[in-house]
Amino acid sequence: MTTQSGARSAGLDPAAARAVLDGPAVDRALTRIAHEILERTGGAEDAVLLGIPTRGAVLGRRLGELISRFEGHAVPVGSLDVTMYRDDLRLKPARPLRRTEIPTGGVDGRLVILVDDVLFSGRTVRAALDALGDLGRPRAIQLAVLVDRGHRQLPIRADYVGKNLPTSMREAVEVHLSETDGRDCVLLGIKAGA
Amino acid sequence: MSGTSYVIKGARVLGEESRDLYVSDGAFAEAAPRGAKVIDADGCIALPGLVDLHTHLREPGREDAETVLTGTRAAAAGGFTAVHAMANTDPVADTAGVVEQVWRLGREAGYCDVRPVGAVTAGLKGERLAELGAMADSAARVRVFSDDGHCVSDAALMRRALEYVKAFGGVVAQHAQEPRLTEGAQMNEGELSGVLGLQGWPAVAEEAIIARDVLLAAHTGSKLHVCHLSTAGSVEIVRWAKSRGYPVTAEVTPHHLLLTEDLIRGYDPVYKVNPPLRSAADVEAVRAGLADGTIDAVATDHAPHPVEAKDCEWAVAAMGMVGLETALSVVQRTMVETGLLDWAGVADRMSARPARIGSVTGQGRSVATGEPANLVLIDPAAARVIEPGALYSLSHNTPYAGMKLPGAVVVTLLHGSATVLDGRVVER
């Protein structure tokens, strides 16, 4: 097993893939989400940002920085690995675990905002809700995603969306971030081997 | 039984130029007998019938593993015309009654001359001598005595046994294993035993006994035979003893000629045997010893075990492998194909010398007019993949399963009548 730093590439053919968001557009989307969070939570006083590794955790950190810049106070940021709660574990080889870091203060009685890169079937979010339930009892849980590509298989919706991206099932969406992939962009292309 | 006459066309006796052989009235004849059956032996090697010094037939006592009948059928299929039935049966072959029973069962089966081996000590207990003279004088005319499976470790007892058997020209066949050095031993002691966490069976436990015994043989002037010699050091000791003219002979098993301890890595008990499989250097040394005559004979140590004795953990598995039906092929692979022995050499080590060691009359003779027609015809160009289920032996614990081995026994004649024809055991 090669243990990369968690960065995995879906293997979209770069020639065939199209950038639907470039770097500045990713920035703008995140900035807008940060403002929306502040607006809808009245200053994010009791909020905790939990990113779902790998790229959701990066996005969570970025949102945390943006919020503290806009508001002047830091928001607790952590990460929540949902691997052990996935419902498709038995369809693939066992996966290496990513980091779970719950900020000191925990999640009890707080507003937890889950952050992920792409919202698709909704199964990752369901796993995250289950994982959270074992960690404590938040006051409320919200969801922020950079891209919502549709095709939900569960009754789940995002509270904050960077971009709604209509896709077909044959297509794949890849979020690249400078921390993990060298640059910021969102690619849309045909699934490798599809 | 000796009614059929044969013309064997084009056999290469001891690997020499092909010629025709004639068999009638149980012996090789000068000319074609009238009405003889013709056996086409084109391309086949003819050797005198093989003689095994070390066979466990398991009867009486463990008829679920082998019987005299099934064991001698397996022997015939392997080209043998005589086998020495080891004494570690239940009851132990330590009385005239038991050895006569085995001998009689052998005669009734009719597939081999069965020569019972008598126990050296009563009940193989290593405490007092069995009635060696009674066994020697019995109908079985026992000449080889062995506690095989156990070592006669008591030096005084061994000395007396060697002395006592001189009275009837007997030989003591020693299973050389110093018991204290091999308590709980599971495999050859070496780097691999350390890695596998299996208790070691050190070479010195064999060599120390052989060294002691060759000195006792010299001291008593009596015949010692070393069973299943397995280490380079043992070869050296026997070579030294022979160079001094001591009355010592030795045997090696086919598995010690071919297999090494590396096979044990997977803990498959089919490779568990006593003495254990040794190192590649030991294999080299026993091959060289057999080639130069230091080792006199190949003996199978055919040790059948029922399935459950091997289908278990290594530590509780029984020791031993079946070998009668693969011995000649293994010798072809390890000694003939390597140029260490020619077919005349094979005949010497698998027929003539073992017959002499065991004082087996009528066996191990040359393929010549007037001699008893004990013969094996081998197709040396044949190759077969060993299938345990296809063995004639009642037990299938062969370490060669799935292995491709050269040569096939086509015909075996015992006193002029066929026990194997067309590669198949003849039903009686």
Add this chain to the structure above:
Amino acid sequence: MAKRHLLSTADLTVDDANLILDTAQELASVAGRAIKKLPTLRGRTVVNLFFEDSTRTRISFETAAKRLSADVINFSAKGSSVSKGESLKDTALTLEAMGADAVVVRHWASGGAHRLANAGWIRSSVVNAGDGTHEHPTQALLDAFTLRQRLGSVAGRHVAIVGDVLHSRVARSNVHLLATLGAEVTLVAPPTLLPLGVEHWPCASSYELDPILPKCDAVMMLRVQRERMNQAFFPTEREYSRRYGLQAARMALLPQHAVVMHPGPMNRGLEISAEVADSVRSTVTEQVANGVSVRMAVLYLLLGGAESAIGNDEEGSAR
């Protein structure tokens, strides 16, 4: 190729070993949560098959499996009336019929776990929980995990393993694993308790303890069985303890940061003095806690996916 079993640390690549240790690191946090349970192995059955008593190891595996929500069946085959040989196969067939997904096996015979995994009796994954004097891979993994926690890393560290190496499955598993992880290992024992051919093992060896201690980052004391004395492996307990036991005076030879490990159960006063066992350098209680995390990691990686993760290449997926 995916490995379905954990039989020997010799089978683990450095990536496999690190994956197990990294996973254990993540899973360690579960012990600190209010709900000490993950749903990952729900519906899977883990059988603890023990042919030899070891309450500690069994409880550790049982806890690990339960924290992953597996169903656990404890099967103690010790003292069974059938002959020892028959019982492993017959028990295996029973477990197969029960649909065990993994069998954690402790066996008094070296190779017991290999036999169970490879004889064709069962299809389940087999985890070796100690086989005779051969191996105890999860013990070595938890030792490496403990070293990583205490010392920050394993690579480049010097570890002495002291005592009855000849009969120790813990020593064998540790030598392979620590070598794979880049540690430098020295075995210390009287010549009677070092296996033949140890010079070919990936480690050094010494008959003397004192000269080794000053360069050690960790000392692992092996349990010495008193029966060995009667088999002439050493003359008396007193002499053994004097030459190879770890007491306070000897512990002072260790560098300040060095730790003292023991797989347990300890013979206080024989291979380790009470003072040393209870000192701050001692990792004995951490080793027990870490055992659960490491065993959770092993069970998850063997059973958590469609196939074992140990030995696989990186997965890839588009979302």
